[in-house]
Structures are given as C-alpha cells and as structure tokens.
Amino acid sequence: MKEGKASLTAELTTVARAGESLNAEAIRLCYDPLAREFLGMPLRILAGSRLLTRIALWCAERLIPGVPGEVLSRTQYIDDCLKARIEDGIEQLVILGAGYDSRPYRFEELKEKVLVFEVDHPATQEVKRKRVMRVLGHLPGNVIFVAIDFEKEKLQNRLFENGYDKNLKTFFIWEGVSYYLTARAVDETLAFVTNNSGTGSSIVFDYAFEKVLEGKSEVDQINRALKAWERAAAPLTTDEHFVFGVEEGTIEEFLSVRGFSEIANMEHDFFESAYFKGREQSRDVSRICGFVHATVGSAESRPRLA
Numbered sequence: 145m146k147e148g149k150a151s152l153t154a155e156l157t158t159v160a161r162a163g164e165s166l167n168a169e170a171i172r173l174c175y176d177p178l179a180r181e182f183l184g185m186p187l188r189i190l191a192g193s194r195l196l197t198r199i200a201l202w203c204a205e206r207l208i209p210g211v212p213g214e215v216l217s218r219t220q221y222i223d224d225c226l227k228a229r230i231e232d233g234i235e236q237l238v239i240l241g242a243g244y245d246s247r248p249y250r251f252e253e254l255k256e257k258v259l260v261f262e263v264d265h266p267a268t269q270e271v272k273r274k275r276v277m278r279v280l281g282h283l284p285g286n287v288i289f290v291a292i293d294f295e296k297e298k299l300q301n302r303l304f305e306n307g308y309d310k311n312l313k314t315f316f317i318w319e320g321v322s323y324y325l326t327a328r329a330v331d332e333t334l335a336f337v338t339n340n341s342g343t344g345s346s347i348v349f350d351y352a353f354e355k356v357l358e359g360k361s362e363v364d365q366i367n368r369a370l371k372a373w374e375r376a377a378a379p380l381t382t383d384e385h386f387v388f389g390v391e392e393g394t395i396e397e398f399l400s401v402r403g404f405s406e407i408a409n410m411e412h413d414f415f416e417s418a419y420f421k422g423r424e425q426s427r428d429v430s431r432i433c434g435f436v437h438a439t440v441g442s443a444e445s446r447p448r449l450a
C-alpha cells in the first residue's frame with residue numbers, strides 16, 4: 145500500500161455494503177446499517193441514494209462480473225460465522241485488515257464479553273478511528289486499534305504489546321485482504337494464528353485462485369479488469385496489487401500443513417444457493433476467490449517454528 149494513503153479498496157467494499165443495505169430484507173445479500181456512516185464524502189452521499197447505488201452496483205457488475213455478489217455475500221457469510229462463534233463463547237475477536245468493517249459496533253453481543261482487536265495499515269486505521277469517533281462519539285472500551293503494515297512488522301509484536309492473550313479462544317476475520325499480501329506475510333499471519341491462540345480458535349478468510357492472478361480466469365472480462373487495475377488504477381491510487389493466490393482445489397492441503405484442521409472451503413455455488421433469493425437469484429458470484437473457515441489444530445499438528 146502507498147505510504148500515508150488510506151485503502152481505496154476498503155472504501156469500495158464499504159460503499160457496496162451500504163448500497164446493498166438499502167434493499168428490502170427479502171432480497172438483500174447482506175445488511176450493514178453502519179456501512180454508510182463509515183464512508184467519507186462524497187461516497188456517503190452516493191450511498192444514501194438507492195437509485196445511485198443501484199446504478200453503481202450495476203456498473204460494477206458490468207466491469208467485474210460477479211464481484212459485487214462476491215463481496216456482499218462474503219460479508220453475510222462472515223456475519224453468520226461470527227454469530228456462531230459468539231455462541232461458541234469466543235473471548236477475543238481479531239479483525240485483520242479491518243478497513244471500515246462495522247462488526248465491532250453493530251454486534252451488541254461483542255460489547256459485553258469480547259475483546260476486539262481492529263488490526264490494519266496505519267493509514268487506513270487513522271481514518272477509521274476518526275470515523276468511529278464521528279459516528280459513535282467515542283472509541284468503545286472493548287475495541288483496541290492495532291496499526292501494522294503486515295509486510296514490515298510482526299503481528300505478534302504488535303498484538304502482544306496491545307494486550308492480546310494467546311490463551312483465549314479467538315476468532316480471526318481476514319476479509320478481502322490475503323491477495324494484497326506477499327506469500328511471506330500470508331504465511332507469517334497464519335503461523336501467528338496457529339501458534340498463538342487458545343483451544344477452539346478459528347479463522348475465516350477469502351483467497352484468490354492463482355489462475356486468476358495469472359490472467360487465466362474463465363471470464364475474459366475479469367482478466368481485462370484485473371489487468372487494467374494492475375496497470376493503471378492501483379499505481380494511480382493506493383497501490384493495492386493482487387499478488388497472492390492459492391491453486392484452486394488445494395486450500396485444504398495448504399492449511400493443514402500450516403497446522404489447521406476442520407477446514408471448510410466454500411466457492412461461488414455455496415454463496416449462490418445460501419444467500420441469493422427472490423429476484424436476486426439472477427445475480428452471480430465470480431469464480432475469483434474461495435472462502436475458508438479453519439480451526440486451529442492440536443499442538444501436535446502445528447508446524448515447528450524455525
């Protein structure tokens with residue numbers, strides 16, 4: 145990411161959630177009533193209009209087919225995972241690359257009993273903190289902001305110095321981030337999770353398929369859009385490049401050698417059947433990413449640290 149510049153992609157996913165949340169309950173893919181509040185101007189104005197957001201989502205669908213459906217249904221899926229994990233009694237929630245994720249502020253159940261770590265790039269996090277202040281008027285006591293560049297600093301150093309407890313049952317959310325990181329940063333993050341969280345901890349994240357990063361998606365429009373983003377948009381904006389992917393069909397192996405178990409992998413068909421209802425059935429989820437929920441395995445199954 146560009147030094148000192150807040151993430152543009154974080155703003156874009158938030159405007160999509162805000163627009164979708166204006167739809168009727170019977171047809172929307174996710175509901176994030178705080179998303180609009182966390183936007184800056186002028187996107188907050190756009191996100192207040194059902195007509196404008198429908199036009200924007202329609203344009204995005206033409207440009208990058210299936211991506212709006214993917215971004216929105218992954219949010220609902222992660223919300224569902226979080227609800228289930230709260231019922232399981234998690235004690236800590238760590239949101240990696242949090243962007244304008246509003247879960248710490250819209251899940252009432254977190255406020256009483258779960259310590260939340262919002263982990264993000266310093267530039268994005270500075271803006272987020274100001275927006276939380278604007279929306280809530282204060283920074284909630286159970287939310288701890290941890291600024292880090294995953295490429296330059298160690299997650300363990302930053303989390304431990306901010307009060308993270310490695311013995312507690314923890315849920316990690318890593319939504320829309322892994323593909324912007326190098327393989328080394330991805331490995332270090334996963335190693336932190338397996339080596340530093342209590343029994344019953346787990347992580348949910350999305351990952352890009354390697355073939356898409358190589359420009360070999362079966363949807364030509366996606367190949368063209370990704371090329372245009374990499375060549376023109378990313379360098380001109382916040383320098384968020386797609387650099388990391390996993391070969392399709394290999395995520396179970398990828399995660400089990402890194403010490404995870406109970407690996408549930410989901411792809412576009414799962415989201416389409418689970419979340420697309422009413423007239424939204426005609427919407428699509430792209431074949432760019434897989435989504436995975438994995439539990440931290442027993443101590444014996446974890447890889448030895450170098």
Ligand SMILES: C[S@@+](CC[C@H](N)C(=O)[O-])C[C@H]1O[C@@H](n2cnc3c(N)ncnc32)[C@H](O)[C@@H]1O
Binds near residue numbers: 158325
């Ligand atoms: C697409 S946004 C996703 C934001 C949020 N999780 C969501 O789904 O709306 C990518 C996020 O990754 C963060 N990010 C990207 N590269 C990073 C890095 N090297 N270190 C820390 N955070 C990074 C950005 O600041 C941004 O918040």
